[in-house]
Each structure stands twice: as structure tokens, then as C-alpha cells.
Amino acid sequence: MSLPKITHLPSVRLLSSITKHRQQVLLPPVTLQTVPRRAVIQSPYRRPGQPKQDKFPWQNINFDFSKGLEGIKTTFMLLKKEFTDRWVGPEGKPILEHMLEQNRVVWEFRGPESLEQWTVSSDLEIGGQSEVFLKLGKNNNTCFLYGSLDSTPPRDGETRYSGYCTMRSKQPLGSFNRKKHYDWTSFNALHLRVRGDGRPWMINIGTETYFSHQKDDVYCYFLYTRGGPYWQNIKIPFSKFFLTHRGRIQDDQHPLWLDKINTIGFTLGDKADGPFQLEIDFIGVCKDYAHTEQFAYEVYKRNPEV
Incomplete structure (x- = not known):
């Protein structure tokens, strides 16, 4: 009686198959969870639909003799x-007047030269x-x-949302085009006298940053207008402003740095298409002794107590 032939696998292939099987049973594959966070190095923002500029920085400078003389005179x-x-x-x-100062008017509009300190923009860009x-x-x-808001996105294949209008103050400059900053450390509230049409606005305050990837950080809070022919005297404490980056609220919040204020702006984007208007008498800062709040939002303890 003849027995069937039994073929033996090589020991190397047998061990590899057993090891592979044990890895599949005992050590299942683990997928790493990625947490979205702000990148340390960011490229400059390019608006959708616009081609990249392959020019050197000095190629955008206007070398005009008359413009240079006017710049020297201003400097x-x-x-x-x-x-x-x-x-x-x-x-x-x-x-003494600086130490006892409780109210300061930073911007007021009393002539055509006062509008030169401001710039406007919209999604038309x-x-x-x-x-x-x-x-x-x-x-x-x-x-x-004033103007008209339209939230229809452009047909460029990239932009999904649209419909905003913005008014922002220009960066104050000193001699030789050095950056100057507003120092509001003696005050704790923003004071405005406005008259709107009932739309909600967003107030944006830009400060000087220490790192390049923080150049788009802006402190924001809401401005609610009630409409009608009457003026509104609005006081907003600086402790209410929260930190945003390119329109996104950040998890790591910290109070507004009042010693180096660069710009202030007003943005409308309530998705209500139609005309709008906002009239501003003055923008100032004040010291409200009844307000003792340091910061209205939760902050991280960098060195927690044990």
C-alpha cells in the first residue's frame, strides 16, 4: 500500500507566514489622528483667481523724482x-495732562484730509x-x-463664500517710514459715536506681532446698530475682544496688547444682500473705572499650580 507524498514547506516561508499572521492578530494597524493647527511658516495670502506674481520686490517700486522730493519733505x-x-x-x-487723561479722541472726521487716514475694500477685489x-x-x-452687499460668489472655481465690505485705518508712520503704534495702556474701553441702519458689524483691531506667522492675527468684537435717526454712544471694553486668525477664532486666547495698536477696522458680512450705510462721528478710547474685568474668556495656564 503506497502512502501519498507529503510536501514540506521551507522553514523560512513557514516562519514568515506565522509572524505575519501574529502581527495581524495581535498588532492591528493604527492610523494616526491629525489635529488641525496653525502652521508655523505660512506663505503670503493670494486671493483666489489671481495669478502668482513672479516679480522681485524692487520691481514694484515706483522710482519717481517728484514723489521722492515729497517723501523727503514729509519725513x-x-x-x-x-x-x-x-x-x-x-x-x-x-x-500732567497725559497722566490724568481719561478720554481721548483718536479719529474724528472734520474735513477731507481726515478721510486720507482710511481705506475701503470689498469682495470686488x-x-x-x-x-x-x-x-x-x-x-x-x-x-x-455706504454701498451695496452681494453674497454671490465669483465663478472662479475656488471661492465658495463672498459678500463683505471693509473700512480700515492706515498704519501710522513716523519719519523714514518707521512704524508707529497707538499706546492705549491708560484706557480700558473703546468709545464710538455711530449711526447705522440696524445691521451688525464686526470691529477689528490689529496689533504689532513678534512673529511673521502672526501677521494675520486680529482682535474682534461685535458692533450692533439699531437704525433710525438717533446717534449711539457705544462703549466696548477691551476685555471683550477675542483673538482670530484669518477669520477663525483661536483656541489659545489672551488679552489685547494695548501698547502697540496698529489699525482698527469695520467689516460687514451678515449675508443680507442689499444697501447699507454707517455714519461715524468719532472713534476714541476712555477709562471706565466701573469696569474691572481683565479678560472675558478662558485662557490656558501655561504653568499650572501643582
């Missing part, structure tokens, strides 16, 4: 003012259909911001 005027202000006191005020305009109000004593 020496600012330099003279900086020297004289140092002898008088901070910001050209006596030191990215192919949208919203329009915004800025002019002086009646008797040249107010700022009148």
Missing part, C-alpha cells in the same frame, strides 16, 4: 515733530459684486460709509 516734517514732542511731553501733551464707498457726511463733520 523731515515728521522728524521735527518727534523732536519737539519729546520736549513738551508724550504725544505733544504736558506730562476677488471677483465679487459688493461695492463700498466712503465720503464725508453733512456739514463735513461725519464719515459716511
Whole structure:
């Protein structure tokens, strides 16, 4: 009686198959969870639909002789003012008046030259259909911001949302185009006198940052207008402003840095298509002794107590 032949597998192949089987049973594959976070190094923002600019930075400079003479004249005027202000006191005020100051008007609109400190923009820059305009109000004593909002996105294949209008102050500059900052450490609230049409606005405050990837960080809070012919005196504590980055609220919140304020702006984006208007009398800061809150939001303890 003949027995069937039994073929033996090589020991190497047998061990590899057993090891592979044990790895599949005992050690299942684990997928790493990725947490979205802000990148340390970011490329400059390019609006959708616009081609990349392959130019060197100096190719965008306008080398005009008349423009250079006007810049030299402006620089020496600012330099003279900086020297004289140092002898008088901070910001050209006596030191006693500066210490006891409780209210300060930073921006007021009393002539055509006051509008030169502001700039307006809308989604028209990215192919949208919203329009915004800025002019002086009646008797040249107010700022009148008006236009039409349209939330229809442009057909560029990239933009999904649209419909915004913005008014923002320009960066203050000193002599030789040095950056200057507003110092509001003596105050704790923003004071505005406005008259709107009932739409909600967003107030944006930009501060000086220490790192390049924080250049788009903005502190925001809401401005609710009630409409009608009456003016509103609005006081918003600085402790209410929260930190955002490119429109996204950040988890790591910290109070507003009042010693280096760069710009302030107003943004409308309530998705209500149609005309809008906002009239501003002045924008200032004040010291409210009844408000003692340091910060209204939860912050992380970097060195928690044991």
C-alpha cells in the first residue's frame, strides 16, 4: 500500500507566514489622528483667481523724482515733530495732562484730509459684486460709509463664500517710514459715536506681532446698530475682544496688547444682500473705572499650580 507524498514547506516561508499572521492578530494597524493647527511658516495670502506674481520686490517700486522730493519733505516734517514732542511731553501733551487723561479722541472726521487716514475694500477685489464707498457726511463733520452687499460668489472655481465690505485705518508712520503704534495702556474701553441702519458689524483691531506667522492675527468684537435717526454712544471694553486668525477664532486666547495698536477696522458680512450705510462721528478710547474685568474668556495656564 503506497502512502501519498507529503510536501514540506521551507522553514523560512513557514516562519514568515506565522509572524505575519501574529502581527495581524495581535498588532492591528493604527492610523494616526491629525489635529488641525496653525502652521508655523505660512506663505503670503493670494486671493483666489489671481495669478502668482513672479516679480522681485524692487520691481514694484515706483522710482519717481517728484514723489521722492515729497517723501523727503514729509519725513523731515515728521522728524521735527518727534523732536519737539519729546520736549513738551508724550504725544505733544504736558506730562500732567497725559497722566490724568481719561478720554481721548483718536479719529474724528472734520474735513477731507481726515478721510486720507482710511481705506475701503470689498469682495470686488476677488471677483465679487459688493461695492463700498466712503465720503464725508453733512456739514463735513461725519464719515459716511455706504454701498451695496452681494453674497454671490465669483465663478472662479475656488471661492465658495463672498459678500463683505471693509473700512480700515492706515498704519501710522513716523519719519523714514518707521512704524508707529497707538499706546492705549491708560484706557480700558473703546468709545464710538455711530449711526447705522440696524445691521451688525464686526470691529477689528490689529496689533504689532513678534512673529511673521502672526501677521494675520486680529482682535474682534461685535458692533450692533439699531437704525433710525438717533446717534449711539457705544462703549466696548477691551476685555471683550477675542483673538482670530484669518477669520477663525483661536483656541489659545489672551488679552489685547494695548501698547502697540496698529489699525482698527469695520467689516460687514451678515449675508443680507442689499444697501447699507454707517455714519461715524468719532472713534476714541476712555477709562471706565466701573469696569474691572481683565479678560472675558478662558485662557490656558501655561504653568499650572501643582
